[in-house]
Structure formats: C-alpha cells, structure tokens
Amino acid sequence: MRSFFILVSLALSALAQQATIISPANGSTIAAGDEIVVNVHQDEAATDDVQIPIVLGIDPCLGGTCPAPGADGVGTILAKSLFDPQFDPNTPQEGLHQLFNVTVPQIEGPSVLSLTHLQMVGVSGMPLFD
Numbered sequence: 001m002r003s004f005f006i007l008v009s010l011a012l013s014a015l016a017q018q019a020t021i022i023s024p025a026n027g028s029t030i031a032a033g034d035e036i037v038v039n040v041h042q043d044e045a046a047t048d049d050v051q052i053p054i055v056l057g058i059d060p061c062l063g064g065t066c067p068a069p070g071a072d073g074v075g076t077i078l079a080k081s082l083f084d085p086q087f088d089p090n091t092p093q094e095g096l097h098q099l100f101n102v103t104v105p106q107i108e109g110p111s112v113l114s115l116t117h118l119q120m121v122g123v124s125g126m127p128l129f130d
C-alpha cells in the first residue's frame with residue numbers, strides 16, 4: 001500500500017506543481033516585528049488543480065538545530081489563507097503567484113520560514129499535500 005501511495009504521489013507531483021516561496025530568498029535577514037511580503041509561486045499545472053489552503057509558519061532554530069518543516073511543526077503561524085495564485089501582467093516572470101503580508105514575531109537568530117500547501121488534483125480531485 002505504501003509503495004502504491006508513493007508512486008501515485010510522484011505521478012501527481014509531476015502533473016501538479018508544488019507551491020514554493022520565491023521571496024524572501026533563502027538566507028535573507030529579516031527583523032523581528034517587521035512586516036514582510038512573502039511571495040508564493042505555483043508553476044502552472046498540466047492538469048486541473050483546485051487550490052485550497054496554505055499556511056506560512058516561522059520557527060526559530062533553537063540550539064543551532066533548524067526544525068524540519070512538516071516534521072516538527074511550523075512554529076508561529078504567520079498566515080493561513082486560501083491560496084489563489086494569479087498571473088500579474090506587470091510581473092510576468094513571477095508566473096502564478098500570490099503575495100502575503102505577514103508580521104515577523106519577536107524571534108532571534110536563524111529561523112525556518114515554511115509553506116504548507118494542499119491542493120486537489122485532476123478530474124477525480126486527488127488530495128496532494130506538500
């Protein structure tokens with residue numbers, strides 16, 4: 001059952017593109033308390049996909065060990081929203097994307113900014129979580 005699920009997941013992944021954070025870039029320095037704009041990009045999918053929610057979280061790397069997104073939770077939730085990426089003719093290089101203005105909590109040091117994303121893919125609406 002497990003290998004079946006993984007194969008299905010891989011096949012769906014090839015059709016439905018994952019959503020990714022394109023800015024702030026990995027390694028950016030951001031200040032506690034600042035409002036920042038998080039740009040979430042989604043490649044155009046080769047099949048029907050129905051976007052549902054996304055969650056943006058930020059989790060500090062305590063003791064120098066960065067939490068693995070998904071394994072250890074997302075930390076402070078910065079945004080929870082319906083994901084509705086749009087094409088902006090003024091920024092065609094960004095493709096389908098959506099901007100989220102979020103406020104950075106009072107945390108210090110290296111931190112992981114994570115994106116949790118659910119979509120329903122294909123005519124049968126298979127759930128795909130990443």
Ligand SMILES: *[C@@H]1O[C@H](CO)[C@@H](O)[C@H](O)[C@H]1NC(C)=O
Nearest residue numbers: 021025026027028066112113
């Ligand atoms: C971000 O950069 C760090 C340090 O170079 C690296 O360990 C990490 O894997 C990178 N994360 C992503 C999502 O690229």
Ligand SMILES: *[C@@H]1O[C@H](CO)[C@@H](O)[C@H](O)[C@H]1NC(C)=O
Nearest residue numbers: 035036037038099100101102
């Ligand atoms: C989000 O932040 C940008 C840049 O600071 C700003 O131009 C925009 O008005 C903000 N949008 C909202 C909805 O607050």
